[in-house]
Amino acid sequence: MAALLTLEATDYSHGMVSDPDTIDEAASIARAQAGDTRAFEVLYRLHIDRVYGLCLRMTGNVSEAEDCAQEAFIQAWSKLAKFRGDSAFGTWMHRIAVNSVLGRIRKSKREQDRIQAVVDTSSSPASIGDSGNLRDLSDAIDRLPEGARHVFVLRAVYGYSHEESGNMLGIAVGTSKAQLHRARRLLAQQLTEQGFEA
Amino acid sequence: MNDDKLTAAARQLATEISPERDLWPEIESAIETPLPQRARWTPMFAQAAAVVLLIGASSGLTYLAVKNDGSVITPNYGAGLNVELATFGNTYALGWDYQAARADLMSELAVELERLSPEERADVEKSLEVLRGAIDDINAALEQDPDNTLLQDILMKTYHEELNVMRKVGSVTRSVMSRSDI
DSSP: OOOOOOOOOOOOOTTTTOOOOGHHHHHHHHHHTTTOHHHHHHHHHHHHHHHHHHHHHHHHOHHHHHHHHHHHHHHHHGGGGGSSSSSSSHHHHHHHHHHHHHHHHHHHHHTOOOOSSOOOSSSOGGGGOOOOOOHHHHHHHHOOOHHHHHHHIIIIIOOOOOOHHHHHOOOOOOOOOOHHHHHHHHHHHHHHHHTOOO | OHHHHHHHHHHHHHHHOOOOOHHHHHHHHHSSSSOOOOOOOHHHHHHHHHHHHHHHHHHHHHHHHHHHHTOOOOOOOOOTTTOBBBBOSSOOOHHHHHHHHHHHHHHHHHHHHHHHOOHHHHHHHHHHHHHHHHHHHHHHHHHHHOOOHHHHHHHHHHHHHHHHHHHHHHHHHHHHHHHHHO
């Protein structure tokens, strides 16, 4: 998404260009904390792609990812007063997004309806932002078991440490390492069969 | 494919993906619409919940107080006692049967307590103090909401519990006396 957003802007229509240099994120946070929904929209425009990307990678489903991303921002709005800037706003949003995904999965399990019950049979949704061989990798990630997929996405795609991934997912560091190992093994198996070359 | 290639490929995957549609309008709608109010956790209900906990705790304390030498005491839960709701207006008075039973037990309680060891007596008195404090709290809450059936029910149960504590003390002391006589 590329759009120019300034705090004074009144038109925040989708698709505008964002130039991080021109945006005072801290000021938007402060204004949003004071109840300014337009300032919160600025934050939304700044972070939606990263939040949605994470949700899409973790769920492998477009509609679920949209719901998770929306839920994450709604949760962020309700918790905004608690944000004290101890971490970057983007990191804080990421954590909320992960919780949103996990919350939906738990809810789906309770309803005996897995989050990926609706499988997109067309192209793999998470491969939207990828090209060439990376699409195969993206598709293979989508097919990973849930736990392995979550760890792989956070650790290998987003670069979080095992400690950070485990913390976000509510699992032990050892479990995170085991899931990553499992994910790599399954991915290598899948991709080798497809003749993938990185 | 080795791990290095896989890791390198994974790092090339897009981490920022634009949603196919603008999600903001729905988010905006949600944050501008006040969330439906959950049932408020009022002090009154908090008190009611506390009472339930206190009743459980007092039962435990009483049990500890009255058990002795491993003997099993079968509590007599309200047998022969017909507690009925008389009025639940400003005074929250209970039925005549309850009042009579309570008066009898109260008159005996001081004597019965003397038969217990100081530690057991302290435990029983503590239980009764907790229960009576709970009764006062529930009555105070009922003044604010006289028609609250949950509070009425809890009040009744708390009165029952108070009677049970007093009955157990009587049973225990009589049991102790019997064994001493033997």
